[in-house]
Amino acid sequence: MTAAIGAIPLDQAQPGMVLGEDVTSGGNMLLPRGTAISAAQLESLRRREVSEIVVLLGGERSAAEIQEARETARKRVAQLFRRAGTEATMQDLLRTVLDYRLDKPG
Amino acid sequence: MSAITLSTVVADLDRLPALPEVVQDLLDYLQRPDVEVGQVAQRIARDPALAARLLRVANSSFYGLQTQVATIPDALVVLGLRAARTLVTGAALVAHFQTLAAGEEQHAFWLHSAGCALCARVLARQAGVDTESAFTAALLHDIGRLILTARFPLESRRVAACRAAHDCHPIDAEHEVLGFDHAQIGAALAALWKFPAEIAAAIAGHHSPEDQARDSLASLVHVADVMAHALEFPGGEDDLVPPLSTVAWNRLGISWDEFRRLLGEVDAQREDAERALS
Incomplete structure (x- = not known):
């Protein structure tokens, strides 16, 4: 089709x-x-x-696929920032990178 | 403790394959205050491989030119001499170092360097700093690590094993195993080969930007390095975002919203970075 x-x-x-x-x-x-x-x-x-x-049209990914991609992005960012610590600037960076990755497809 | 010291590595720098005479001559000439396009073009033309590489990189979107250029003088005119100066420095040095060490692990090294250069350029534009100097400084920032890998492979493997065992930042593993780090090696090379001062400072200070002058490129390259890791240049399971210095971040005066937009801008150029290395 x-x-x-x-x-x-x-x-x-x-x-x-x-x-x-x-x-x-x-x-x-x-x-x-x-x-x-x-x-x-x-x-x-x-x-x-x-x-x-x-x-x-109607070619957007399903809600479940988008959810899965977001979960993958979240895990990947957590892995990259696993030694980030609690310092404020680093936490701001982590939040910014995570926001960016969650917004991006795939 | 390690059998090698920083002095061992620095003494060995003299035994590195020398820069081709043409390149050294060009770098010397480019440091003069009164550089002429014709003179630069003539010097570049003496090394056909360098000339070909320059045209290729000048025409790749990696360097962000809007127009296709066919000749060296055209490239110099379109780029502007100041930009050409850093492009020549960067392209010549990268070409030289690529002959020093090849292989799969080196691909990750250059991918990180190229990603860092792209990050440095967008950060420099946002912060109102010269973009081409930032680009070249970032391209060369980890050169000390390449020298360690190429000239002291045994010690380099011990550093890698220590990093893996503790899952720590590579520079901490260098301190643990060697007692010195790649920024110090890079600084020694920059002094020996008379890199432009601003680029030397960025290589020496990208892990300790607080110790460098406020307007030093070290702060910018430090942030670009962190940004490149956040964008997974090179990526992989071991990749780890280095700690971001609050001092360096505040010096750039970029907001987090702007930074987020710049992340997208560099991400969109990812393929350019990969192509520039082929």
């Missing part, structure tokens, strides 16, 4: 949505079809003044 695709304005795009068509700008391919776009990639498209993108 082929999933339906549709164009949406960039400011309505959410991290985790899957591209239904390549995103190009001035003849250059920016992101290929099938990419699950991250918050950082969205930001990059905004900077390049891309106004709309084509995404798979």
Whole structure:
């Protein structure tokens, strides 16, 4: 079955949505079809003044998949910060990195 | 206690393969206050391998150029001489050190260095510091560790075993096993090979930025190092985010919201870092 695709304005795009068509700008391919776009990639498209993108409709990941990805990110950050201690600046860093990772797909 | 001391390692630096004459000549010339594009291009052109590498890196998105360049003078003009100076220094030294030690573990080393360089560039832009010096300083910040691995593999393996046994920060394992660390080795090399002073200070002080001048690149490279580990450059089960110095963080004057945005910016360039090493 082929999933339906549709164009949406960039400011309505959410991290985790899957591209239904390549995103190009001035003849250059920016992101290929099938990419699950991250918050950082969205930001990059905004900077390049891309106004709309084509995404798979109903192609977003299920709530369970998103939950699982968040759990993986949480464990990974805990592993990287296993020697972080309790010092305030390091705790601020840990929180910022965790927020960033939880927001990012995959 | 270790059989080798810091003086053993420093004495051995003289036995490192010398920088190619062309590169040394270029580095000397680039330190002059009155550098000319034509002169620089001529010096680079004397080493075809260096010239080819420079064009390749200048054209890779790793260095963030907007325009494709075909010739060395073009590259110098497009980059600007100041940026070209650090690019030349970085590319020449990285090329040289890659011949010193190869292999799988070195891939992790260079991936971390390249990731750290990307972090340093976005942090420098945000903090209003020269981005190219920050980039090159970060690219070379752990060079002392590479020298230890290449020249003293036995001691280097003992450090790695100690780190694994205690699951501690690598620099703590160096202190435990050797009684000195890679920042000290890097500082000695920077002095011997007359690296630009700001880059030497960053190599020497990236684990102790509090001891360096307020406007030293050491604080920026320290934060970039921490940021690179947080973004999993190199990643893997052993990877550990080093302790972030409050003094260094406050010196940059970047907010946590801005930092979070910069994390995304570097993350989006991850493939550039991997490509730049091939």
